[in-house]
Amino acid sequence: MWYSTAGCIVMLTLSLLMAPLVAPAQQTAKIARIGLLSLASPADVALWYQAFRQGLTDLGWIEGKNIRIEYRYAEGRTERLPDLAAELVRLQVDLIVAVSTPAVRAAKDATTSIPIVIAAAIDPVRLGFVASLARPGGNITGLSHSQPELVGKQLEFLRTLLPTLSRVAFLGYSSGGRVPRPFIEDMQDAAKRLGIQLQTVVIGSVEEMESAFAALSSERAEALIVQPLFIGGLEQGQRIADFAVTHRLPTISSQGGFAEVGGLLSYGPDSLALLRSTAVFVDKILKGAKPGDLPVEQAMKFELVINLKTAKALDLTIPPILLFQADKVIQ
Numbered sequence: 251m252w253y254s255t256a257g258c259i260v261m262l263t264l265s266l267l268m269a270p271l272v273a274p275a276q277q278t279a280k281i282a283r284i285g286l287l288s289l290a291s292p293a294d295v296a297l298w299y300q301a302f303r304q305g306l307t308d309l310g311w312i313e314g315k316n317i318r319i320e321y322r323y324a325e326g327r328t329e330r331l332p333d334l335a336a337e338l339v340r341l342q343v344d345l346i347v348a349v350s351t352p353a354v355r356a357a358k359d360a361t362t363s364i365p366i367v368i369a370a371a372i373d374p375v376r377l378g379f380v381a382s383l384a385r386p387g388g389n390i391t392g393l394s395h396s397q398p399e400l401v402g403k404q405l406e407f408l409r410t411l412l413p414t415l416s417r418v419a420f421l422g423y424s425s426g427g428r429v430p431r432p433f434i435e436d437m438q439d440a441a442k443r444l445g446i447q448l449q450t451v452v453i454g455s456v457e458e459m460e461s462a463f464a465a466l467s468s469e470r471a472e473a474l475i476v477q478p479l480f481i482g483g484l485e486q487g488q489r490i491a492d493f494a495v496t497h498r499l500p501t502i503s504s505q506g507g508f509a510e511v512g513g514l515l516s517y518g519p520d521s522l523a524l525l526r527s528t529a530v531f532v533d534k535i536l537k538g539a540k541p542g543d544l545p546v547e548q549a550m551k552f553e554l555v556i557n558l559k560t561a562k563a564l565d566l567t568i569p570p571i572l573l574f575q576a577d578k579v580i581q
Contacts, residue, residue, distance in 0.1 A: 282317045282536050285338035285364075287357055289350040291325045294485070298506070301522040302347075302369075305529025311536070324353075326486055331356035339364060345535050347528060348392075350478075354379055358390060365541040368392025369528040370521070372400075374546060376432060383546040391541040392531055395519050395549040397432060401475065402440040404502050404517055407554070408473045409444060410572050411500060411515075416445075419471035419499075421462060421490075422452040433477050463493045471499060478505035478518065487511045495563050509555035509580060514564065519549035553577040 286302075288295060299321075303313060311317045320343055322334040335356040338346055345365040348354040357366045358379060366389055368374060374394050380386035383394070409415050420437045434450055441448040449469055451462050466474065476490060487505060491512030494501040502508075504518030527547065535541055554572075557580040561568050573579060 281315075282311070283320060283341065283343040284317055284532060285320045285322065285341065285343035285346040287322050287324075287331065287335055287338060287346055287348050287353045289324045289326065289328060289331065289353055291323050291485070292321070294507070295349070298521050298525050302525040302529055305526040306532065309529060309533040311529075311533065317536075328352045332359060335360035345532065345541075347532065351377065354390070362389055364389065365535045366390045366392075367528055367531045367535065367541070368394060368546070370519070370524055372397040373432060380546055383548070385542070386544065386546055387542045389541050391544040391546055393524050393527055393547050393549060398436045398439065400504055400518065400552075401433070401436045402443070403552075404475055404504070404515075405440050405444055405446060407515060407517060407572065408475075408500065408502060409446070410569055411566065412473060415472055417447045417449065417470065417472050419449040419451060419466045419469070419474045420477070421466070421474060422450065422477045424452050424454045437475065459489065459493065463497050463499075466499065467497045474499045474501040476501060476503040476505070476508070476513075478503055478508075487513065491560065495560060498564060500564060500566060506553075509557045509560075509578075512557065512560055514557055514560045514566075516553070516555045518552060520551040520553050523551045524549060556580065 286299070306313070306317065313319055320338060320341055322338060324330040324334060331352055335346070339361045343364065345367060346357045347367045347369050348357045349369040351371040354366065354368050354371045354374070368379070368390065369392060371379065371394055373396065374380045374390070375382055379390050380388065405418065408418060418441060420434065422433055437448055437450070449466070449471055451465055453459065453462050474494060487508050488511040491501065491508070494513070500514050502515035502517060503513060505516065506518060506521035507516070509516040531544060534544060554576045555578045556568055556573065556576045558568065559580060
């Protein structure tokens with residue numbers, strides 16, 4: 251009886267001695283830090299990032315509890331991305347989520363060790379971000395979409411809208427001196443297949459936008475495709491949409507939200523679906539997976555959005571077959 255009581259006293263004493271050690275260990279459990287690098291501004295992507303956070307929550311990652319997200323926005327200015335990426339590296343985040351092709355490039359240039367998850371980018375193999383879709387290698391993986399297929403569909407939609415279409419303009423953006431050659435090459439190939447003449451205008455700053463539209467009008471372009479990078483944020487997208495209406499140019503872009511701010515058509519990957527899927531990659535990497543071992547996934551869901559208000563302003567009637575194909579119609 252005495253031995254049992256003494257044993258209990260010893261166990262109780264040990265428990266009391268260990269309790270202060272256990273509690274701090276629980277309190278100092280590691281909080282994962284995610285760097286989110288975006289070309290856009292906070293207001294432009296609030297809804298999309300809500301979907302990203304919800305995706306993380308569904309997987310058990312709750313902001314402020316076991317993860318912390320460091321948001322860095324370039325406000326539509328690509329030249330800011332390298333400094334923002336370097337800042338995230340200095341913070342020693344556990345991984346970087348890069349939203350847009352320029353953000354991926356900036357993150358790639360900033361680190362070869364911190365995992366990078368592509369939330370949205372075109373043809374990462376072609377651009378040299380990964381070795382292959384199946385075996386990315388290195389520190390980058392995530393989601394992508396095929397640019398040739400995308401621009402081909404955009405031209406088809408414009409041809410359906412304007413059956414006699416013979417001349418289309420492409421408005422591109424030279425980021426840091428880099429001419430968007432993949433976009434131009436894909437546009438040229440798709441236009442050639444459809445017997446459409448392509449006019450290309452590449453500018454280096456938003457200040458050149460008005461003169462660019464004047465040039466497009468003088469060359470008698472019948473429709474316009476806008477590189478999504480050129481839009482950057484929704485405020486700039488609205489400016490482009492306004493210029494397009496003023497110059498009587500039916501315009502399409504793969505930038506999410508373009509039709510919602512006044513563009514005639516938008517067709518591209520479902521941004522909300524991409525960001526929800528991005529959360530899955532983040533979850534796997536935070537649980538120990540190596541990005542180079544995670545195959546890059548291709549976007550599966552695309553959306554066609556039509557703005558009927560803009561169509562009316564352009565005196566255009568949207569063909570029923572195009573309305574039938576639309577995922578969303580803005581009245």
